[in-house]
Amino acid sequence: MQGGDLDFFARGAMVKPFEDAAFALKPGQLSEVVESDFGYHVILLTAVRGGEKKAFESVKAEIENEVKQQLAQRRxxxxxEIFSNTVYEQADSLKPAAEKLKLTVRTASGVARTPAQGTTGALASPKFLEALFAAETLRNKRNTEAVDLGGSQLVAGRIVEYAPSRKLPLAEVKDRVRERVVVEQSAALARKEALARLAAWKGGAEPEGLEPAMTVSRGRQQELPPALIDAVMKASPAPLPSWTGVDFGDEGYAVVRVDKLLPRDAAAGDDKRLQQQYGQIWGAAEDEAYYAALKERYKVKITGVAKSADAEQSGASR
Structure with a gap:
């Protein structure tokens, strides 16, 4: 969005009151005041595109893909629905849901309330862990509700064994403490050296020890950390070269020099695909904002307890 200009969008990308008002307008026409859960809007329709007739053969593949997506969404x-109902109605086990939908029940040990570093999947989801460590789930050792992880994925879990947190004697943790101190001090020294080099290079000193230059983009990340790509994309485009730093915590500190800006990478996709992605992202953002507004309006507060547990989990995905 630039200065209130939403560009072209399709049905389903906006909340319904906004969408209904926008699609009722003609080009150049201004709407009345429209109220939605996000406030009040006045809409000016500047242009319309689409709706032209096309030969069947030219859109056959597109129609087939859309039908497949609709069928997949329906399935x-x-x-x-089966998964959600079963884990709720037969809350003393995950096996009934797994057997109905031919899923695999997985077991994890040492699960904590906060996602462990490097964890992926359901155990990396704060939303799922909140449900797993909810007081009722811990007390009764029953299934959580089906939790939506996004991307057409649902997951449920249950506590099998729970151990409350306790203070460990020094003899048990001294090696880990020593290792942690070494890691923190090493990271601090690396950060100090990197910041000194960054300041010197920004001041005009001749850079030394840089890796060979490479071309990167959102669609071509070269297996680089996402935080590094974000820093490159946010770096000031003028003047060039532009310098920036990225703090990776215990993993170290990176100094980046941007030498050149290139046109959009074709690997990112064509205009139509990007427009569809934009609509999906915009719709997801609208949904998140709507849920946040509901939580604020009704003063919803989510609480949870517990530190560690052995848990079994089962997930349904498309």
Missing amino acids: YAEAA
């Missing part, structure tokens, strides 16, 4: 919705 997922049916499976999600």
